[in-house]
Amino acid sequence: MSRTDEYIILSDVYKRYESGGEIVSALKGVSLTIKKGEFIAIVGPSGSGKTTLMNTIGCLDDISAGQMSFYGIDVSVLTADSVAELRNKYIGFVFQKYNLLPYLTAKENVALPAQYTSKNYKNRNERAEKILESVGLSDRVDFNPNQLSGGQQQRVSIARALMNDADIILADEPTGALDSVTGCQVMDIFKTLNRKGKTIILVTHDSNIASQADRIIHMNDGRIVKDESSVSTSDLQAACTRVLEKDPLGMMFGIVEAFRTAFRALNGHRIRAFLSMLGVIIGVFAVLMSIAISEGAHHRVMKEMNLLATNTIEIRPGTSWKSMPDPGNKLLEKDDVDMLTELLPESKISPVITSTATINSGDSDIDAALTGIS
Structure with missing residues (x-):
């Protein structure tokens, strides 16, 4: 997939969920075109479908009907692995609650998305440090999330979204948990990224935050009710040539880093990991014991039957194997x-x-x- 000047296009998109035995329509025939380099705010009341729309654009939710093309490719024809690879390479996510791993440092949290690429450990860490420096956290690279303020954690989250040089940054209420001053600082970072050619799409309830975007999309009851487009949008200058293809070296690095991350997670939650493993061990032991007892009883019965050395079977008419033929019963013919x-x-x-x-x-x-x- 080459990244040209094509658009992200949603055509008559529906998204339906089943809740309590009823079908709930979160999106109802949404049609939307997004140019690369735009700064878009999606606003609307709770339950209006704005977060579902963002998740659909980010390929986190499958659509129920309609079509979405991403750089000219119909997302519905891609395999699950290809969609995951698309998200990893082209889309960065920023969440209201940061979603940082508590047992990793700021640098390790930022470098996490790149462990599924071909970048080696040293290059990942060097790039993570540079990105953290660009968001003003050069002196916090080795701090854990609980040692950072809310604004600093959100900046780490933004840096993580930039790790794989994503074209699109999707932010869900990025300033919702921050004070007004820190929220403005975060918005300044988004504006700087947008001027550098990144497409920014954020969901917000704050009209002041939304007013800083170049385009505001109003949603209500699963539909777009108003689309205020800007006069001009940012132009993405550099043409990128990365493609969604399998990289054996990258897969090997990904496996190694997956094990590394797993062990870090276990080490960060020792008691919970121990209890989980103990439960798995007891469960596996119980299953093995059940199988062993069943197989042992089966072999014992078969052994006893073999000791009888029976090779003759006599079939008689009647209702009991112990009785002689009953003259009242029909004889075998x-x-x-x-x-x-x-x-x-x-x-x-x-x-x-x-x-x-x-x-x-x-x-x-x-x-x-x-x-x-x-």
Whole structure:
């Protein structure tokens, strides 16, 4: 995917959720064109669909109907991995609650998005330090989030969004948790980034914040009710040539860094990690024990049956295997023998008839049992 002067285009987009057995429409036929380099504010009351619209533009939510093209590519035809790669390379996110990992330093939080690219560990850290310096945090690179003020944490969040040189910065209430002075400082950073050619899209309830954007989109009840476009927008000068393609070296770095991050997360929450692993160990042990007991009982039963060395099965008419044939029951016929012979071709099957008789031998009578087989 080459990044040219094409637009991000939403055409008659719907987004529906199922809530409490009912279908809720968060977006209702939204059509929107976004030029690269614009500074856009999305405003509206709670529940108007502005955050859903931002998530749709950021490829975090799938659309229910309609179409969205991103730099000329229909997002719906991309695989889940390609969409994730698109977000990582082209879109940066800034959240109201910062969403910084508490066990990582500011530098490590900023460098986190680049661990899924081909940049090595040293280059990532060097770039993270430069970006933190550009947002005025050169003296806080090794501080953890709990050692930073709210404004400093938000600047770390902005720096993280810039780590992969994203074209688009999506910000959800970026000044909502900040005082007015700090909020203005954060907005100054966004304006500086916009002048450098970045597309800024922010969601806000604050009309003063929205007024600083070049274009304001008003939403209500899942629809765009007003779109105040600016006279002129920023022009993105540099043409980029990065493409969404598989990079084996980048995948290897990503796997290594995923393990590194996982171990850091475990180390940052030792007790919770220990209890989680203990629960997994107990669960796995219980499953293995159940399987072992079941298999052991099965083999024991089969062993006992093999010890009987039974190779002859006798089939008699009647209701009980212990009883002799009941004259009132229907006797087995030759057709039954033929059927068993067809079903068990490797077995030797013979009809059997039994009876009792008195045998005379001289002056003696003997009661005998007669058995006839084929």
